[in-house]
Amino acid sequence: MNIIGGPAQDGEWPWQIALMWNNIYVCSAALLTPDWAVTTAQCVNQEASGYSILIGTNNLAEWSPNYQRQPVASVYKHPEYNTRIHDFDVALLRLTDPVEITDYSRTICIPTTDMSFEVGTTCYASGWGSSDGINEFLQEAQFSITSSNNCEGVTSNMLCADGIESSGACAGDEGGPLVSLVDTRWYLVGLTSKTTCGSGADVFTRMTAMYEWIAPILDGETPLSK
Structure with missing residues (x-):
């Protein structure tokens, strides 16, 4: 995946x-x-x-x-x-x-510390990662921010997001952007950090904390x- x-x-x-x-x-x-x-x-x-x-x-x-x-x-x-x-x-x-x-x-716009991306916020991730090597073409998927309880080992500097329809981030996607549209601007909500390849929610570095x-x-x- x-x-x-x-x-x-x-x-x-x-x-x-x-x-x-x-x-x-x-x-x-x-x-x-x-x-x-x-x-x-x-x-x-x-x-x-x-x-x-x-x-x-x-x-x-x-x-x-x-x-x-x-x-x-x-x-x-x-x-x-x-x-x-x-x-x-x-x-x-x-x-x-x-x-x-x-x-x-x-x-991409950098979100300031006072911005908030709540549970349920729609986001999009992109990357070349895969469970069996690196993809030739960039892939994209829709995610939804979910409760930190759905991920293991999450600190306040991380956020948890679930891929829609069993999609997810895999090895090779690390460092990639998780973005969300606010009004007319795209913001960098997170960076892919810990992946599950669709078996659960993925962990992203929380950019407001950075x-x-x-x-x-x-x-x-x-x-x-x-």
Whole structure:
């Protein structure tokens, strides 16, 4: 099983990033600003060497003419990241050069600390993960935020979301965006952290809880790192 609901169309989730290491796909990520991307801390080493981001294409085997690729200049893991339970599972990637904003490569809004995404909120996840390898085409699925009681080992920095019609996130989807439409803007509600491949609800890093750590990049500063 994989993130199902059908292949996504080019430009449908324009903030979606494939995080590459030495030209091999390792995780998903999302574009926050032209210079910065975000993924989960479990997806990256502390050193930036070998990492790059691919954006503007949904096909990993045959890149769209709209693709852009940028090397990662620096990796910043959250200083409180816990490798055992994946608490504070977030990392920022500073890019060597800014991504050009187009119809196929766009930023996603960062929710502030005071925003709330309640149980029942409709969200969408996207990624290339699968139970038997990596998908060639980006997949999308609808999720609903559910009670934390439906997931194991959840802290206040995580949220629990259930895939609609037995869909779910799988290995390879880590770091990928969980987004929700608020009025006319899409917000990054979570990052795929712990997956069940449709056998239960999945765990996502709660982005409202990460806002204060992320906020310095919006002012041209660098975040504290592990």
